[in-house]
Amino acid sequence: MELKFHIMGGDFSNAGSASSEIKRVLKQINVPSDIIKSIVVALYEAEVNIVAHAYEGDMVVDVQPDRLIAVLSDKGPGIPDIELAMQEGYSTASPKVREMGFGAGMGLPNIQKNTDILNISSTPGEGTKVSFTVFFKPKS
Amino acid sequence: MKVKEIVEKLGLQIYAGHQGLEKEISGGYCADLLSDVMGNSKQGMVWITLQNHKNVIAVASLKDLSAVILVNGTKPHVDTAEQAQAENIPILGTSAGAFETAGKLWHLLNYI
Numbered sequence: 311m312e313l314k315f316h317i318m319g320g321d322f323s324n325a326g327s328a329s330s331e332i333k334r335v336l337k338q339i340n341v342p343s344d345i346i347k348s349i350v351v352a353l354y355e356a357e358v359n360i361v362a363h364a365y366e367g368d369m370v371v372d373v374q375p376d377r378l379i380a381v382l383s384d385k386g387p388g389i390p391d392i393e394l395a396m397q398e399g400y401s402t403a404s405p406k407v408r409e410m411g412f413g414a415g416m417g418l419p420n421i422q423k424n425t426d427i428l429n430i431s432s433t434p435g436e437g438t439k440v441s442f443t444v445f446f447k448p449k450s
Numbered sequence: 451m452k453v454k455e456i457v458e459k460l461g462l463q464i465y466a467g468h469q470g471l472e473k474e475i476s477g478g479y480c481a482d483l484l485s486d487v488m489g490n491s492k493q494g495m496v497w498i499t500l501q502n503h504k505n506v507i508a509v510a511s512l513k514d515l516s517a518v519i520l521v522n523g524t525k526p527h528v529d530t531a532e533q534a535q536a537e538n539i540p541i542l543g544t545s546a547g548a549f550e551t552a553g554k555l556w557h558l559l560n561y562i
Binding site for chain 2: 322323325326327329330333347350351354355358410411412414416417419420423
């Protein structure tokens with residue numbers, strides 16, 4: 311099953327709606343609740359990253375029998391130094407975005423903590439692609 | 451303890467989400483950074499914050515939180531209240547600050 315969502319940069323009033331829809335679908339197909347909780351954190355952070363940093367982007371979520379694969383690709387400023395962006399507390403968010411409680415530099419670390427496989431590729435000036443996989447197996 | 455009991459015992463105002471007042475509370479989390487709440491709050495917790503925009507309800511809903519308490523007399527934005535009503539997530543309010551509110555809630559949940 312493949313689900314696609316278009317996400318507009320700056321559209322904070324709808325941030326989280328794509329993640330919410332996927333959460334609903336995962337509940338319907340009886341994915342274990344602790345796995346849903348992890349997926350929701352990762353999806354929301356990736357969705358908000360597009361809203362906060364990019365001009366626009368797409369979230370494509372492929373739900374397979376044993377795993378979820380999410381690919382979020384955006385048109386935006388890109389990330390010049392991914393290693394730096396992965397550091398907890400590092401953020402390039404605007405003051406306005408920070409006032410809302412975003413831009414704490416916890417988004418990408420939250421995605422990493424809640425996924426089994428994470429890949430980030432980016433071309434500065436063009437955009438960023440975040441892909442992650444979460445397996446539907448109980449946590450050890 | 452249910453949300454309606456803390457409303458009564460802490461004298462909280464109810465701004466929206468009356469349908470959720472029967473929800474059980476598992477604990478509390480106090481933060482104004484949304485990613486902090488996404489990463490560290492747990493299902494059933496009450497979220498104490500001064501953030502009052504619509505994204506608060508998105509986070510509370512995604513994390514299955516029981517209620518939101520706005521501190522320092524902060525009121526929810528109109529679209530925040532509408533979303534809370536639609537998702538049955540109580541938005542509560544107090545003139546007290548986060549420290550005092552968290553302290554009282556912690557005491558209620560642990561000693562009453």
